[in-house]
Amino acid sequence: MELSNKHEDTTTKAFAGLRVLDFSTTIAGPHCARMLADMGAEVIKIETDGGETMRTRPPLRNGCSTVFGQLNVGKKSVVLDLKSEDGKEAVRRLVATADILVENFRPGVMRRLRLDYDSLRPVNPKLIYCSISGYGQSGPSAELPAYAPVIHAASGYDMAHLAYQPGRNRPDYCGIYHADVVTGTYGFGAIASALYQRTVTGLGQHIDVSMLESMLTLTVIELQNSQFAVKQPPRPMFGPTETAKGYVMITVASEKTFQALMGVIGRPEWLSDPRFSTYAPRRENWADMMDGVEAWSRRLSTDACLVALGAAGVPASAYRTITEALADPQLAHRQALSEVKDEGGSFRVLKLPFRMSGADTTPGEKMAVLGEHTSELREAVGLTDDVPIPSGKTAEQG
Template identity: 75%
Template sequence: MTIAGQGEGNLTGSFAGLRVLDFSTTIAGPHCTRMLADMGAEVIKIETAEGETMRTRPPVRNHCSTAFGQLNVGKNSVVLDLKSPAGVEAVRRLIASTDVLVENFRPGVMKRLKLDHDSLRALNSKLIYCSISGYGQTGPSAELPAYAPVIHAASGYEMAHLAYQPGRTRPDYCGIYHADVLTGVYAFGAIGAALHQRQVTGKGQHIDVSMLESMLSLTLNELQWSQFEVKPTQRPMFGPIETSDGYVMVAIASEKTFQSLMQVIGHPEWVSDPRFARYADRRENWMELMEGVEAWSRSISTAQCLAALNAEGVPSSAYRTVRQALADPQVAHRGALTEVEDGGGTFRVLSLPFRMSGAKVSAARKMATLGEHTSAYLRQAGLSDNEIAAFAEEPAVVARR
């Protein structure tokens, strides 16, 4: 039995009743608004007639992208031409009933469209307006184009990562977009804080989220090492140890885990050895210590190694693929995956990584089609049937980030 839904009953999401207008594209903004949707918010995704660019990203089945679905399930799709006066006017009408707006265009785009924070707060003083950008809304780098791989390089993250790969000088290729996901989560947290503050002040505000600063927050040690000299270890402290048939990650991060590991490898006397007894000396002689650990691990299989480490409470794992991780019984127990239906069939998305005892936290089960909710929202905004019909005849083009 999974724990998904346990205790939820007829609970609603924490953000039920919250209306979000989502102008964001690609990953960072959509990830943020997908989190809001999973927690009960009504998210209205504004798209072009061609649809957001992620709709073409593989895997694609019957013109439906599951990558797009992962980021946008649970949202309502509205097609508008933001370069037309009618499209802008439709947004302005929707703003009156909107709690949160999220956008991740390059700074200046929304102002040119007259949809920036200063223009819209006059229509709704309670509006929380969240802008996500590469470098922030102001400053010498503000208008530079930026996507996650660029920010990885600009933040120092890639060179910091490379420093842990002995003998290598060329930075890695980028295929996992940490900056997008991390920045989306920071935006989500900031929106939650602004909503709480609005309860006290009755006023909204502008949130300015920087991908560069988000990535800098990952390099905790390096941020300090860049200010004060710290002697590096001969071998990185966290990395694979070799077994007879593969590799295992072992994390020795406390005195207890160090002592337990020494028991596992058959060297309990090393706990009091002057080379390793104190943390500072251990760092100094890390290469020698880990060579001793590998003398043990190379003689046994990965399975045997993990069994011995787990028996003594030493944090460790085999190196798994994402496919293998998703097959972990723990993932099933947590109900971490939700099955979603779109025009191409079904696929699974990752749910939010937390559960709440007093609120429903779950992904929607069905994807909206492009523009599915346009007429309903335009009618709600006060447009006549003739005006709505006119929208359907005009090509919609939205400025890209």
């Protein structure tokens, strides 16, 4: 039986009726705004006539990027020239009708365009204005250029990760942009909080989200260890355990799990061994304990290891590719993926990772082409007749 994320008689979208202006580019801001769109807000993505940079990122089909689609599905697209007075006036007219604005330009850019929070607050005192930047809106680093890989390095995350890789001294390459997704999600949470506060005060506010600080929140233990002298175990506590044909991840994070694991590997005597019987000495002798675990696991296939560990309630998993993970029946049960369409065809995107009993959290079904909604909003934003409407082609197609 598949799991539905809404009751049969419920079609509510939690943010239905809210209007969002999305000036953001690349990942962090668009991710934040797509979360708002999935929750039912009308999100109007403001783009230049060349289109947002992610529109050209592979995979491309008929000039349409599925990565761009993953980040922007369900949004409307309006093309405006923010350097022109017509474009700025169009923004001000939209702001007067909007609830939320999201931008992730380098600090100072929106101020120079006279589209910063202080400039727009008189137009709409209820506006919630969310600025996402590398280091925050003020301070000695505020105007430094920053993308996720730079923030990974600057936050200490990469070196903290490296400390768990024995025998290595060169940091990893950056291919997965944690900083963007985490920061965009914090922006979403802050916006939701500001919306609630607005019901009390009647006023909007400026939200200043720092990628640097967002990334530091991932290093909970390391942040504390950096302030105090903490002796690290000779072998990192959570890493690959070798099997006959591969590796599994085994996580021993409680006394119950430790006791169960000793039963699985046939070492019940280690329950009273002073090296392992309590957490402190077990941590000191972690390498010896895991050598014993691997003496057991190397005799078995990965699947056989997982069956034995699962039967005993020991948390464990094989190391899977993204393709393998997406084929997990658990994701099918939760209907975690949704099919959407653009001019290149159909593709799947991940839904929000939470379900609500009283609200629909599914994403939109269609990806807007560049400038698709400019004509629709021409009167609303007061565009003059001499401001051209784009052809609707993507930047790649044009």
